Structure formats: C-alpha cells, structure tokens
Amino acid sequence: MANVVKTSSLYRFLSHKRKVKALYKKSLRHLEAWCVNLGPGEFCYERTLLRARFDQNKDIQDETKAAQVLRLGEEEFWESQHVMPPVFTNSPYGGVMYERFDKYRIDEYYTDLWANEEKAMFPDYLAKKEEWYKIREKVWPEEMKELEEWDKKNVEQGVPMSDKFPAAKSSDGYPPFWWRTVTRPLMRPSRMKWYPRTGQVY
Structure with missing residues (x-):
C-alpha cells in the first residue's frame, strides 16, 4: 500500500x-x-x-x-460559484446514479482469473496487457533513475517543487509512471454472457 x-x-x-x-x-x-x-x-x-x-x-x-x-x-x-449547479447522474458529487453499478466494477487484473474460453474472446487486449507488464518491469529502473535526476536538477537550479513529471528522454521512450495510464483498470469489465459456440445466454 x-x-x-x-x-x-x-x-x-x-x-x-x-x-x-x-x-x-x-x-x-x-x-x-x-x-x-x-x-x-x-x-x-x-x-x-x-x-x-x-x-x-x-x-x-x-x-x-x-x-x-x-x-x-x-x-x-x-x-x-452557484448555490445549485447542475449535477450529472454519474457524478461523485451528488449524482443520483453514482456507484449504482459498482458491483460490475472490477480491477483489470481479474481478467487473469477468467477461464481459457473467456480469454480466447479477447486475444488482442490480453496480449497487449502482457506486453505492457513486461515493458514495465524492464523500464522501471530507468524511470526511477530519471526521476532522481529530475529532482536533483531542480534542487541545483533552485526550481520550486511542483507536481510536474519529466518527459521521456527520447521520442519513442517511456515517461515515468506511463503504465498507470496505459494499464488503468477498466471501469466496467465483465465476462461475456453470450458464447458463439452454443448461442446460449445466461
């Protein structure tokens, strides 16, 4: 944690x-x-x-x-600000439908627990996810080193602390914490209820 x-x-x-x-x-x-x-x-x-x-x-x-x-x-x-601004139904700030479908909201790593026949329905997504995880393990030390260099540079130049992250060193590189955006949890991932093999809905 x-x-x-x-x-x-x-x-x-x-x-x-x-x-x-x-x-x-x-x-x-x-x-x-x-x-x-x-x-x-x-x-x-x-x-x-x-x-x-x-x-x-x-x-x-x-x-x-x-x-x-x-x-x-x-x-x-x-x-x-207005005393009674418009509120969207799914808004966490007073929306009447906020978290109504929370039972369908699961983390993306739950897809690892799916059966093989369910995983076979999403081959592209699962292949990309495995590739992202491998890249994250590979470039993690470089990301931490880049953050340390960025902080050291700001301290030496007297730049005030901010929430700004450094950009990637190269045009095809990976900025720090890139995988938090790429592999972010899906909002409502759910298993398919219809199988083309049987045509059964359950």
Whole structure:
C-alpha cells in the first residue's frame, strides 16, 4: 500500500494543465446555472468572455506565475460559484446514479482469473496487457533513475517543487509512471454472457 495516495491529497499530484481544464469546466457549468433563466444569448455571451479570460493566460511560460494565476482563478470560482449547479447522474458529487453499478466494477487484473474460453474472446487486449507488464518491469529502473535526476536538477537550479513529471528522454521512450495510464483498470469489465459456440445466454 506504499503507492496509495489519500483522496484529500490527490489534487497535489494532478498536472497544471489538468487543473486548468478542471477549473474551466467547473466555471462553465456554474456559469450555465447562473444564466439558465436569462436565455441562451446571455449564456453564449458570458461563456465567450470566460473563454477569452482563459486564453489570455494560456501562454504563460513561468511556472510560478502560472500557478499563481490558477490559484487566483480557483479563489474567484469559489466566491462566485452557484448555490445549485447542475449535477450529472454519474457524478461523485451528488449524482443520483453514482456507484449504482459498482458491483460490475472490477480491477483489470481479474481478467487473469477468467477461464481459457473467456480469454480466447479477447486475444488482442490480453496480449497487449502482457506486453505492457513486461515493458514495465524492464523500464522501471530507468524511470526511477530519471526521476532522481529530475529532482536533483531542480534542487541545483533552485526550481520550486511542483507536481510536474519529466518527459521521456527520447521520442519513442517511456515517461515515468506511463503504465498507470496505459494499464488503468477498466471501469466496467465483465465476462461475456453470450458464447458463439452454443448461442446460449445466461
């Protein structure tokens, strides 16, 4: 369990780009809630101004200044958020269907427990998964070495700590923790209930 991150600390590990996208999406949804009774024209006008504000700061190269702008934007969103924003049914923040199908949500390594006739129905996926695992075991020492060099370089240059990971050293290389995205658990993997061999549904 050493690689488990607390939910309260997960935000610290998100990239700056992802945080900005999340802020823009939240702002757009809450703006829609504020303009719901004003007509579509008012909402189109306000969301155009909102997008212009984000585009105004998209080319900031200084990481410290970009983080400061993001923090100010999040503070402004918190002060201006709607009291009853729209909530999607599958949203973990008040969605009425959140985790309704949790019984079908299993980790992808459960596919190793499938019978041979079930595995035969997904030959491409299982072959890729085995290949990913072999690559992960092979490049793991290189990923850790790359992270150590990245941290040492930042300390020597006096760069503030951030959640940014280094890119791959080569165009066809593997960045640190690439396999967490490639082999992420499937949301609802399930065994096929229909077998072409028998045509039986159960």
